[in-house]
Amino acid sequence: MNNQINDAPLTLRDVAAAAGVSLATADRVINGRPGVSAKTALKVHEAVQRLGFRPLAAAAELARSRSWRFAVVLPSGGNRFMMDIADNVRAQADWFRARRIAVEIIETDVFDADILATELTGLPGRFDAVALVALDHPRIRAAINDLVEGGMSVVTLVSDAPSSRRQHYVGIDNIAAGRTAGSLLGRFLGPPRKGEAGGSVGIVTGSGSLRDHAERRFGFGQVLAEEFPHLTRLPPVEGRDDPDRNRDLVRRMLAGTPDLVAIYNTGEGSVGLGEALAEAGLARKILCVGHELTPATRRMLLDGTFAALVAQDPGHEARSMARVLHALVTGQEIVAAQEHIRVQVILRDNLP
Amino acid sequence: MNNQINDAPLTLRDVAAAAGVSLATADRVINGRPGVSAKTALKVHEAVQRLGFRPLAAAAELARSRSWRFAVVLPSGGNRFMMDIADNVRAQADWFRARRIAVEIIETDVFDADILATELTGLPGRFDAVALVALDHPRIRAAINDLVEGGMSVVTLVSDAPSSRRQHYVGIDNIAAGRTAGSLLGRFLGPPRKGEAGGSVGIVTGSGSLRDHAERRFGFGQVLAEEFPHLTRLPPVEGRDDPDRNRDLVRRMLAGTPDLVAIYNTGEGSVGLGEALAEAGLARKILCVGHELTPATRRMLLDGTFAALVAQDPGHEARSMARVLHALVTGQEIVAAQEHIRVQVILRDNLP
DNA sequence: CTGTTAGCGCGTTCAC
DNA sequence: GTGAACGCGCTAACAG
Numbered sequence: 001m002n003n004q005i006n007d008a009p010l011t012l013r014d015v016a017a018a019a020g021v022s023l024a025t026a027d028r029v030i031n032g033r034p035g036v037s038a039k040t041a042l043k044v045h046e047a048v049q050r051l052g053f054r055p056l057a058a059a060a061e062l063a064r065s066r067s068w069r070f071a072v073v074l075p076s077g078g079n080r081f082m083m084d085i086a087d088n089v090r091a092q093a094d095w096f097r098a099r100r101i102a103v104e105i106i107e108t109d110v111f112d113a114d115i116l117a118t119e120l121t122g123l124p125g126r127f128d129a130v131a132l133v134a135l136d137h138p139r140i141r142a143a144i145n146d147l148v149e150g151g152m153s154v155v156t157l158v159s160d161a162p163s164s165r166r167q168h169y170v171g172i173d174n175i176a177a178g179r180t181a182g183s184l185l186g187r188f189l190g191p192p193r194k195g196e197a198g199g200s201v202g203i204v205t206g207s208g209s210l211r212d213h214a215e216r217r218f219g220f221g222q223v224l225a226e227e228f229p230h231l232t233r234l235p236p237v238e239g240r241d242d243p244d245r246n247r248d249l250v251r252r253m254l255a256g257t258p259d260l261v262a263i264y265n266t267g268e269g270s271v272g273l274g275e276a277l278a279e280a281g282l283a284r285k286i287l288c289v290g291h292e293l294t295p296a297t298r299r300m301l302l303d304g305t306f307a308a309l310v311a312q313d314p315g316h317e318a319r320s321m322a323r324v325l326h327a328l329v330t331g332q333e334i335v336a337a338q339e340h341i342r343v344q345v346i347l348r349d350n351l352p
Numbered sequence: 353m354n355n356q357i358n359d360a361p362l363t364l365r366d367v368a369a370a371a372g373v374s375l376a377t378a379d380r381v382i383n384g385r386p387g388v389s390a391k392t393a394l395k396v397h398e399a400v401q402r403l404g405f406r407p408l409a410a411a412a413e414l415a416r417s418r419s420w421r422f423a424v425v426l427p428s429g430g431n432r433f434m435m436d437i438a439d440n441v442r443a444q445a446d447w448f449r450a451r452r453i454a455v456e457i458i459e460t461d462v463f464d465a466d467i468l469a470t471e472l473t474g475l476p477g478r479f480d481a482v483a484l485v486a487l488d489h490p491r492i493r494a495a496i497n498d499l500v501e502g503g504m505s506v507v508t509l510v511s512d513a514p515s516s517r518r519q520h521y522v523g524i525d526n527i528a529a530g531r532t533a534g535s536l537l538g539r540f541l542g543p544p545r546k547g548e549a550g551g552s553v554g555i556v557t558g559s560g561s562l563r564d565h566a567e568r569r570f571g572f573g574q575v576l577a578e579e580f581p582h583l584t585r586l587p588p589v590e591g592r593d594d595p596d597r598n599r600d601l602v603r604r605m606l607a608g609t610p611d612l613v614a615i616y617n618t619g620e621g622s623v624g625l626g627e628a629l630a631e632a633g634l635a636r637k638i639l640c641v642g643h644e645l646t647p648a649t650r651r652m653l654l655d656g657t658f659a660a661l662v663a664q665d666p667g668h669e670a671r672s673m674a675r676v677l678h679a680l681v682t683g684q685e686i687v688a689a690q691e692h693i694r695v696q697v698i699l700r701d702n703l704p
Numbered sequence: 705c706t707g708t709t710a711g712c713g714c715g716t717t718c719a720c
Numbered sequence: 721g722t723g724a725a726c727g728c729g730c731t732a733a734c735a736g
Contacts, residue, residue: 003457005442006449009419011729022707027731035705057450059729061410065712067361090357097358098409105355179701187659190542223701307539310702315690338667342704345697349531349575350662352694363713374723379715387721411713417728708735713728720723 010053019047030055067100068329071123072157072321073116073132076107079241079268080294081314082133085158088318095319099326111207113137120147129153129325131170134161136211153328157321158312159212167328170321170341172312174212177291177343178219178266184308184345185220185262185289186228198230199261202253206241206267216266216291231261239269246272254280262287271296274305293346301348309346316341362405371399382407419452420681423475424509424673425468425484428459431593431620432646433666434485437510440670447671451678463559465489472499481505481677483522486513488563505680509673510664511564519680522673522693524664526564529643529695530571530618536660536697537572537614537641538580550582551613554605558593558619568618568643583613591621598624606632614639623648626657645698653700661698668693 016026021040028036029044036044047053072089074082086105096103109115110133120143123130130147134140134156144164147154155168162169185201192198201224206213217236224231234257239245246269254260254276263286265273270290277283284304290297293311300306320339327334346352368378373392380388381396388396399405424441426434438457448455461467462485472495475482482499486492486508496516499506507520514521537553544550553576558565569588576583586609591597598621606612606628615638617625622642629635636656642649645663652658672691679686698704 002442003438003459005445005455005457006452007454009452013729023730024708024732025706028706031731037705040706054446054449056414056452056729057446058410058413059712060731062408062414062712062714063729063731065731086355090354093357094406094409097406100358100361100408102359103357105357107355176702180699183699183701187540219701313694319690338671340704342665342696343702344694345699345702347532347535347697349535349571350528350695350697352692365713375714376716376723377721380722383715389721392721408713411728412715414712414728414730415714415716417715706736708733710731710733712731715726715728717726718724720721 006054008051010051012053012055015044015047015051015053018051019043061099064330065100067102068129068326069127070096070101070103070322070325071127071130071132072103072105073110073119073130074105074107074157075110075133080296081268081292082158084294084314085318088315089322091315092318092322095322101322101326110135111210113139116140117143120144123147124150124152127152129155129329131155131157131321131325133158134164134166134211135159135209136161136163137209140164153325155321155324155328157317159210161211168324168334168339170317170324170339171212172341172343174215175219175222177310177312178216178221179223180219180343180345181216181264181266181289181291181308181310182220182223183227184310185264185287186224186231188287188307189228189231189261192230197259198228198232199259200232200234200257202234202250202257202260202263203236204246204249204263204265204267204273205236205238206269207238208236210267213266220264220266232259234260236266239272241268243269243272243275245269247276248272250276251279254282254286260286262289264288265290267291268294270300270306274300277305293352298351301346301351304348307347311344311346312341313344358406360403362403364405364407367396367399367403367405370403371395413451417452419454420481420678421479422448422453422455422674422677423458423479423482423484424455425458425460425462425471425482426509427462427485432648433620433644434510436646436666437670440667441674443667444670444674447674453674453678462487463562465491468492469495472496475499476502476504479504481507481681483507483509483673483677485510486516486518486563487511487561488513488515489561492516505677507673507676507680509669511562513563520676520686520691522669522676522691523564524693524695526567527571527574529662529664530568530573531575532571532695532697533568533616533618533641533643533660533662534572534575535579536662537616537639538576538583540639540659541580541583541613544582549611550580550584551611552584552586552609554586554602554609554612554615555588556598556601556615556617556619556625557588557590558621559590560588562619565618572616572618584611586612588618591624593620595621595624595627597621599628600624602628603631606634606638612638614641616640617642619643620646622652622658626652629657645704650703653698653703656700659699663696663698664693665696 141164160169493516512521
């Protein structure tokens with residue numbers, strides 16, 4: 001095992017000398033450019049191996065004085081979580097600048113396929129790469145494929161369009177997230193009391209057509225069916241992540257479900273949920289699990305309304321998006337392990 | 353709100369021109385070097401503000417052709433988790449190389465204060481910065497303070513020495529980690545059955561003198577006492593993170609504790625715990641919570657022996673360490689939010 | 705196919 | 721106090 005990392009400060013010049021070729025030839029081999037005979041290339045490769053050479057990224061970056069334009073397409077009228085993503089993108093201004101990357105954050109209605117598709121159509125020529133919160137819809141899929149065919153690098157962010165030709169997805173496995181929520185909820189409720197039924201579990205969701213929410217419901221349902229069959233799942237109610245709607249929906253749910261023991265909110269707008277519970281004097285009596293850490297959910301975790309949150313880190317996602325897009329446009333390899341976004345579990349005790 | 357990031361590709365030259373000074377003078381102001389009159393400096397600062405200039409890191413890195421030597425001091429005979437840290441440090445070879453950083457991983461007995469202190473004493477002159485897994489001991493504290501006074505940058509890794517003058521700690525809040533383990537364990541067990549006592553909870557720990565383990569026990573105890581008073585904590589048993597010792601200790605625990613309902617392992621060597629439980633036919637009957645994700649704990653999570661793991665990400669820690677040490681030696685500011693290492697909760701459903 | 709050379713943007717001597 | 725000029729290691733355009 002080698003515990004010595006980067007001893008000698010080698011340069012391409014050293015490699016070229018060792019291989020008995022010129023700087024330019026060595027450079028061609030290193031960067032896999034054409035115009036080098038097989039045996040010359042071999043000599044260079046050998047020298048690289050033998051000396052343990054790795055190019056100095058800063059110098060390459062400087063010499064390759066090309067600049068890039070990235071677009072980041074986020075939902076307009078954004079909820080707290082999307083604003084966090086945007087803030088984290090802005091916070092990387094220096095990182096982008098150091099790589100000659102100009103970034104524009106574009107806010108649009110990602111929930112309307114036509115509007116989003118039109119927005120995407122206007123991108124080529126103005127940008128080299130795009131990150132977008134995708135809607136998994138035929139029009140969007142087609143628009144993404146057009147971008148990719150036009151030579152742009154495209155990654156989906158937070159919500160994926162897996163059947164499109166996007167090069168990468170930056171976000172969590174939402175089925176796993178839903179399963180995690182289900183496990184926590186089921187285990188926290190515990191086994192049914194002797195001779196009693198398990199009770200009902202309410203599900204509040206944003207919209208039936210958003211892929212991430214749908215996948216969470218799916219994963220949640222899987223676990224409940226498999227491991228906690230004594231619990232009855234109520235049909236999901238859709239509040240479009242809006243606190244007011246959610247408040248009304250939960251009010252009705254509480255009134256109409258005497259055996260309600262828990263609620264799972266697959267999205268945002270948890271404030272409404274908390275209000276309805278508080279009104280009914282049921283906060284902390286009904287077990288709640290939700291998603292994403294925001295000022296509101298943090299408060300509700302601290303006061304016990306939420307038993308746990310399942311979350312993704314907007315900072316990690318913004319940085320991963322930046323690294324991946326940069327790797328894509330510069331033709332570097334992306335380190336899968338580093339770009340994996342984890343499904344986090346947040347309890348009152350491990351709040352960041 | 354500005355959605356436009358890094359429009360114009362400005363250079364120091366542009367700034368100098370705008371301020372009506374030379375490149376060298378602009379550079380002096382930007383980097384806060386002496387030899388510039390107050391009013392010239394002001395002109396430059398204004399130009400920087402007005403144009404929104406940020407230096408191109410790659411160029412600076414290249415021009416400042418200075419190199420650095422970092423030492424990373426890890427426990428020898430390392431357990432799986434420490435090996436993961438070492439692997440992740442090695443995986444960053446390119447990152448280090450791009451910044452002209454030579455890294456040496458030094459394995460030593462960090463559990464013996466004398467040996468560790470001696471090792472640290474030999475560092476100045478050979479290195480510019482050190483990351484070490486610290487023992488919170490007067491000798492180590494003194495050794496760390498000597499390094500810092502000698503002009504080295506020092507960060508503690510995984511286990512802290514908070515009373516020393518180390519510049520930064522890369523690792524999790526172990527009290528929070530212990531609390532998290534306690535909450536999970538208490539809630540998963542559920543309330544006591546009517547008319548029954550809550551049962552006993554066993555604690556397996558590495559050593560009484562390692563700060564991280566001690567803090568975890570403390571946090572765990574806090575939560576159990578506060579929120580789950582029906583549970584009886586058994587006195588901790590010390591297995592030095594060794595599977596064989598742990599196996600024997602758990603065997604004895606099982607034999608001697610008829611009302612045992614759960615076990616918390618604050619450290620490594622969980623394999624022994626699993627063996628003892630399996631022998632007794634009690635795997636999945638006794639609720640277990642442990643730390644760190646390794647091949648062994650992953651297996652035990654999947655087969656249900658562990659209900660949950662509390663973990664820290666060795667990859668994040670290795671990268672954070674690298675960024676922090678680099679920021680320290682180059683005098684850059686460190687972004688606290690980005691360097692915060694999270695206490696992760698891992699269930700079967702959100703295994704990475 | 706291969707080699708020579710002029711920068712990329714900034715730090716850092718040196719002179720002035 | 722201030723400015724001119726060279727070079728960091730690599731890329732890319734141009735010769736050969």
